[in-house]
Amino acid sequence: MSRVSRRFLLVSALLVLIVGGNALAQSAGVAPPLNAWLMRVHQAARQSVYTGTFVVSAGGNMASARIWHVCDGSQQLERVESLSGTPRAIFRRNDQVITFFPASRVAIAEVRESLGLFPNLLKSNDSSIGDFYQLKSIGYDRIAGFDADVFQLVANDQLRYGYRVWSEKKTGLIMQLQTLDLDGRVLEQAAFSELQLDVPVSVGKLSRMMAHTEGYRILRPDLQKTDAQTQGWTLRSAVDGFKPMGCYQRPAAVAAGPGGNGQKTMQWIFSDGLATVSIFAEAYDSRRHVREGATDMGGATHTLTRRIGDWWATVVGEVPPITLNAFAQALERKK
Amino acid sequence: MDELDSKAREHVCALVDGCLPEGELAQVLSALLADPQSVQTWHAYHVVGDVLRSPELAPGRSDLAFLERLERRLAEEPERPGIVATHSSAWNSKEIAPVMVDMGTPVANAPVFRWKMLAGVASTALFGVLALNLWTEVNPKPGAQMSALNKDAQPLPPVVVADTRAGSMIRDPRLDELMAAHRQLGGHSALQVPAGFLRNATYEGPAR
Numbered sequence: 414m415s416r417v418s419r420r421f422l423l424v425s426a427l428l429v430l431i432v433g434g435n436a437l438a439q440s441a442g443v444a445p446p447l448n449a450w451l452m453r454v455h456q457a458a459r460q461s462v463y464t465g466t467f468v469v470s471a472g473g474n475m476a477s478a479r480i481w482h483v484c485d486g487s488q489q490l491e492r493v494e495s496l497s498g499t500p501r502a503i504f505r506r507n508d509q510v511i512t513f514f515p516a517s518r519v520a521i522a523e524v525r526e527s528l529g530l531f532p533n534l535l536k537s538n539d540s541s542i543g544d545f546y547q548l549k550s551i552g553y554d555r556i557a558g559f560d561a562d563v564f565q566l567v568a569n570d571q572l573r574y575g576y577r578v579w580s581e582k583k584t585g586l587i588m589q590l591q592t593l594d595l596d597g598r599v600l601e602q603a604a605f606s607e608l609q610l611d612v613p614v615s616v617g618k619l620s621r622m623m624a625h626t627e628g629y630r631i632l633r634p635d636l637q638k639t640d641a642q643t644q645g646w647t648l649r650s651a652v653d654g655f656k657p658m659g660c661y662q663r664p665a666a667v668a669a670g671p672g673g674n675g676q677k678t679m680q681w682i683f684s685d686g687l688a689t690v691s692i693f694a695e696a697y698d699s700r701r702h703v704r705e706g707a708t709d710m711g712g713a714t715h716t717l718t719r720r721i722g723d724w725w726a727t728v729v730g731e732v733p734p735i736t737l738n739a740f741a742q743a744l745e746r747k748k
Numbered sequence: 749m750d751e752l753d754s755k756a757r758e759h760v761c762a763l764v765d766g767c768l769p770e771g772e773l774a775q776v777l778s779a780l781l782a783d784p785q786s787v788q789t790w791h792a793y794h795v796v797g798d799v800l801r802s803p804e805l806a807p808g809r810s811d812l813a814f815l816e817r818l819e820r821r822l823a824e825e826p827e828r829p830g831i832v833a834t835h836s837s838a839w840n841s842k843e844i845a846p847v848m849v850d851m852g853t854p855v856a857n858a859p860v861f862r863w864k865m866l867a868g869v870a871s872t873a874l875f876g877v878l879a880l881n882l883w884t885e886v887n888p889k890p891g892a893q894m895s896a897l898n899k900d901a902q903p904l905p906p907v908v909v910a911d912t913r914a915g916s917m918i919r920d921p922r923l924d925e926l927m928a929a930h931r932q933l934g935g936h937s938a939l940q941v942p943a944g945f946l947r948n949a950t951y952e953g954p955a956r
Contacts, residue, residue: 467946467950468950469947469950469951471951474951476950476951476952477950478946478949478950480946491945493946493949493950495950495952498952499952503949505945517795519795523932525932525933525945590947601947603946603947603950603951630795632795632796634932636933659933661933663929680929680930680933682933684937686937687937688937689930689937691926691929691930691933693926693929701922708923710923710927714927714930716923716926716927727923727926729926729927729930730930
């Protein structure tokens with residue numbers, strides 16, 4: 414081989430290395446800023462029109478549902494038909510949700526204020542999600558026939574779980590979401606097993622179906638907005654990254670019976686931007702409130718109970734038990 | 749339901765929960781059965797309780813309509829000596845057992861007794877549905893285990909796994925209620941739409 418040929422080969426090899434190296438770097442990718450990325454996936458979810466089959470597996474259980482989603486200006490409409498478990502159809506118009514149970518002819522109508530919360534929070538730069546999670550790009554994949562970017566949200570401490578997210582390449586729509594425990598094992602997975610984007614979904618038809626409550630008894634959860642201070646509760650110390658998002662009063666437990674003192678149950682909600690924790694406080698009842706401690710409800714959800722004098726606290730959330738314990742230990746009765 | 753005073757509602761609530769002191773049972777039951785509005789409340793409490801615990805626990809059929817039909821049939825039944833009520837316990841089929849009823853010689857409180865029997869039949873049916881759901885729909889999960897969590901210096905009580913393969917540990921219905929409440933109001937996550945909302949809509953919760 415001539416010297417010229419060898420030089421040519423050397424240059425070619427170097428070029429291949431450089432180009433290959435770049436390609437590799439691209440496959441790992443550089444993660445965009447966290448808030449910008451969250452806004453993108455959020456906007457994708459709002460603006461995309463799609464139908465699909467959504468599958469959730471958690472704690473050895475699996476459930477699936479058929480989804481229709483359409484966006485009409487500022488209005489978002491969604492229909493979720495369960496394919497497993499109790500037959501039910503859930504319709505959502507923005508934050509209005511109604512769940513139909515055809516077997517019992519009962520429909521539950523409710524408002525989920527949390528659904529409208531995040532775009533503004535992310536826009537306002539008031540979000541501290543970036544202080545507690547890091548976004549990492551970990552490559553590409555194919556999900557339900559679509560090319561997807563894969564990202565990982567890595568928790569900065571042990572008070573929260575991490576997430577792995579598959580986001581459709583063109584739109585940013587989340588195709589698959591895994592919740593990972595502190596050792597990186599998958600606790601829960603939610604994914605589209607089949608998805609069709611930009612299909613004709615009729616806003617009018619979904620609206621009519623949602624409004625068709627004839628023959629159903631409509632139940633509206635008896636919820637009153639309140640605040641923890643009014644209810645006599647405070648947290649001695651905040652749990653890192655978790656901010657109070659709202660506080661509600663619910664009717665006393667049905668199971669409380671005549672022995673219950675008629676006190677309502679308080680639900681105080683906290684979020685770190687990705688994970689949510691609810692603190693429930695109700696009057697202590699020795700007949701029902703027997704076991705203090707943590708319970709693994711399967712998947713990412715845990716609960717923890719603790720007696721505080723005449724009160725019984727139950728903390729529920731998609732967080733490690735250690736976090737629930739931090740809430741339970743910090744909870745204090747002020748009056 | 750609003751027309752009932754709060755005391756009456758409390759009594760109905762206690763009856764639904766099986767918490768009524770024995771001494772008051774007869775009196776409350778008589779009052780309940782004498783008032784269709786109370787019966788309606790009694791039924792509504794069952795449905796509300798069941799739906800809150802889990803939509804799966806809600807009665808799978810129109811049980812009030814069933815009771816009305818049964819009452820009509822009872823009224824049409826010819827008078828026969830003796831009272832025989834048989835309840836099949838074929839719960840495996842998930843069907844509420846057919847009820848065969850022969851009416852006995854009429855007595856002074858016949859209408860009241862009929863209501864009592866209806867209440868009994870319906871309670872049995874509801875109990876059947878509840879028990880069936882609790883015992884047969886517990887999904888597989890590795891057996892109950894206790895595990896201590898030592899990842900932090902803060903002492904943490906042992907973690908109990910809620911559901912078991914053999915169904916040897918019945919779930920706490922109150923915890924299920926609170927889980928449902930958490931799912932309803934809890935989704936404060938930037939990943940909420942669509943993943944979080946669809947997750948909660950699709951997944952009712954762990955093993956029932």
